[in-house]
Amino acid sequence: MISTSKGMVSPKMATKRVAASMAKRKKSERNFQLLGRGAIAVALAFLVVLFSSIFSKGLPGFFQYYVEIEVDIDREKLDPTGIFSQQSLYDGDARGVIRSALYAAVGAEGRSNKRAAGKLISPGAEQRLRKMVYNDPSLMDTTQTLRFAMDDDVDSFLRGFINRETPEKDRRINDRMVEYIDRLQADGKIIYAFSDYLIFGSASRNPEMAGIYGAFIGSILTLSVCLVLAFPIGVATAIYLEEIAPKNRITEIVEININNLAAVPSVVFGILGLAVFIGIFGMPRSIPLIGGVVLALMTLPTIIISSRAAIRAVPPSVREAALGVGASQIQTIFHHVIPLAMPGMLTGTIIGMAQALGETAPLLMIGMVAFIVDVPGSVTDPGTVLPVQIFMWADFAERMFVQKTSAAIIVLLAFLITMNAAAIVVRKKLERRW
Amino acid sequence: MIESQKGAPPEMPDIDLAKLPNTTIGDIYVENPRMTARQVQVNYGDKTAIEGVSLDIGGCEVISFIGPSGCGKSTFLRCLNRMNDTIKTCKVSGDIRLNGDDIYAPDVDVVPLRARVGMVFQKPNPFPKSIFDNVAYGPKIHGLAEDRGHMKQIVQEALERAGLWSEVHNRLDDPGTGLSGGQQQRLCIARAIAVSPEIILMDEPCSALDPIATARIEHLIHELSSEYSIVIVTHSLQQAARVSKRTAYFHLGRLVEVGLTDRLFMKPQHEMTNNYITGRFG
Numbered sequence: 239m240i241s242t243s244k245g246m247v248s249p250k251m252a253t254k255r256v257a258a259s260m261a262k263r264k265k266s267e268r269n270f271q272l273l274g275r276g277a278i279a280v281a282l283a284f285l286v287v288l289f290s291s292i293f294s295k296g297l298p299g300f301f302q303y304y305v306e307i308e309v310d311i312d313r314e315k316l317d318p319t320g321i322f323s324q325q326s327l328y329d330g331d332a333r334g335v336i337r338s339a340l341y342a343a344v345g346a347e348g349r350s351n352k353r354a355a356g357k358l359i360s361p362g363a364e365q366r367l368r369k370m371v372y373n374d375p376s377l378m379d380t381t382q383t384l385r386f387a388m389d390d391d392v393d394s395f396l397r398g399f400i401n402r403e404t405p406e407k408d409r410r411i412n413d414r415m416v417e418y419i420d421r422l423q424a425d426g427k428i429i430y431a432f433s434d435y436l437i438f439g440s441a442s443r444n445p446e447m448a449g450i451y452g453a454f455i456g457s458i459l460t461l462s463v464c465l466v467l468a469f470p471i472g473v474a475t476a477i478y479l480e481e482i483a484p485k486n487r488i489t490e491i492v493e494i495n496i497n498n499l500a501a502v503p504s505v506v507f508g509i510l511g512l513a514v515f516i517g518i519f520g521m522p523r524s525i526p527l528i529g530g531v532v533l534a535l536m537t538l539p540t541i542i543i544s545s546r547a548a549i550r551a552v553p554p555s556v557r558e559a560a561l562g563v564g565a566s567q568i569q570t571i572f573h574h575v576i577p578l579a580m581p582g583m584l585t586g587t588i589i590g591m592a593q594a595l596g597e598t599a600p601l602l603m604i605g606m607v608a609f610i611v612d613v614p615g616s617v618t619d620p621g622t623v624l625p626v627q628i629f630m631w632a633d634f635a636e637r638m639f640v641q642k643t644s645a646a647i648i649v650l651l652a653f654l655i656t657m658n659a660a661a662i663v664v665r666k667k668l669e670r671r672w
Numbered sequence: 673m674i675e676s677q678k679g680a681p682p683e684m685p686d687i688d689l690a691k692l693p694n695t696t697i698g699d700i701y702v703e704n705p706r707m708t709a710r711q712v713q714v715n716y717g718d719k720t721a722i723e724g725v726s727l728d729i730g731g732c733e734v735i736s737f738i739g740p741s742g743c744g745k746s747t748f749l750r751c752l753n754r755m756n757d758t759i760k761t762c763k764v765s766g767d768i769r770l771n772g773d774d775i776y777a778p779d780v781d782v783v784p785l786r787a788r789v790g791m792v793f794q795k796p797n798p799f800p801k802s803i804f805d806n807v808a809y810g811p812k813i814h815g816l817a818e819d820r821g822h823m824k825q826i827v828q829e830a831l832e833r834a835g836l837w838s839e840v841h842n843r844l845d846d847p848g849t850g851l852s853g854g855q856q857q858r859l860c861i862a863r864a865i866a867v868s869p870e871i872i873l874m875d876e877p878c879s880a881l882d883p884i885a886t887a888r889i890e891h892l893i894h895e896l897s898s899e900y901s902i903v904i905v906t907h908s909l910q911q912a913a914r915v916s917k918r919t920a921y922f923h924l925g926r927l928v929e930v931g932l933t934d935r936l937f938m939k940p941q942h943e944m945t946n947n948y949i950t951g952r953f954g
Binding site for chain 2: 574
């Protein structure tokens, strides 16, 4: 009999109601699954759009147009004083040597024609010739087929960014130059090849010569400083706060402030670096050392928070076991807690480092945005970093910098992925201990 | 149908605090005690967990603590090697002595104390290290072994006494966590005896084990009792009856009755002890 008064329902009734509610439950489960799949699909679509746009723009940036010309390396012209030093080569007329080879290749005669021909080739060509000869003196007084980068406007023209139908006065390549380019192309002297400037070049106002080498080294130096400072300090802080510090008001305030620091905009750390390290301590601007310190300050909260979570996740039974056989608190921490928490600590550190690698704003504050052609040799040499380099290139008007920017982004992403992969390998190794 | 069940469940007697004795019934004293506890009181914050507990633990005896959940038997056990120190809100007062030395004296370091009073926990908790390292850890941090060969001997002897050597001697480098539950608990016992303690505290050591593994541990306790004093907290009355010479019955933070196991189970003197061991509550 089914009771009419409210209260527990009879088993029969309950069976019925459960059956009736099943359809609704199944429907909501199905809906939730659909929602989840939809969310993943949208996220993947964005990822695909992002990557295809970066790669379609960036991959051409890894290549550029070169011209191959027969250069008569004349000692008289190249090194007129005969001293054969970097300076004497610099005083020689490398430009003239290359120019005359170029004129011969395109058959340019007369001043205006020669001027047009001269614009085809990158100003970096002379530097490259000098370097080549300096490294290999046996090249003197020989005739070599050499490959030089073409000017960025020519490059853009060859890629089709400059339309030859445009009236001459509206384009950066005049009709004479177009004629010469066609001739060189017909002779098979224009080569589309991997851009060594991108990888081995440094900052340059000439887009065809600009490269990321200096910024890459700057990033490595800055991140090294950041890691060396942030990892030990962060892990030590986490261990102290989690295991040793008495739980009182002061530690509570410290904890709250660490959590708050994690949410402070990174540019604020840059201002701090500017005010303290450059303003008060009078250290030089633009150096990776200060960049690393500023990024370490920014990364510390991330490392501390994730390290504390990792320490908290160590089962209390392990601590009890260690204390039970008479290990002291410090022995318990160092022999048992830290090894078990290490994978989690490393994960936090890598997340922090990845954040630091992509950080631009605080470094702008301490002057790492300066135009620096030299590759930094140490943490106290002025330098810049990859994201700042990308930021600067994105600002330039020349068409070729657009591709270089995307190419640099690809390099940055590759750097990031390599770092994460290394972290996963290290973590797996530590975890595999059981 | 409930009515068809045989026999009604026993009625739960009301627990009346006034019935708790102010002093423990039975003989709390032994001759030549290894450990003495007098008027021990433990507070967690405002809450009193145990009070007025006095008990002697003799040399080479097995004493079991029984009582319903939350009666304070584990709390008292953890006072004996100061494991309660790890709980911030916990306050212990009274007097506990090991061989006449006050273990709560201000100048006492817990490290040597815990080396003399070993502990085995409810859930087997081997370190995530090799079997060898598990046993060798205690001797290593206390500097007991003279050299590597000596360490090997210590580990072998501890594993032999824990009845585990024949099962693991050819895989000492395997992780301790890869053993079965019963083996892990014996490994924990080996780890505890490797530092040559005087007393071993066992907090429900068999509650996570199957009957066969339990039988092995009980056999082991019996063998170890020739050299060590063993204090065992258990929920199983049969286990208390099987392994211990004396039994102490705790209730609501008081030590109600203590005596030789046979006597306590045959002729409990306090009504509550009687109720508990006859299964009327617990």
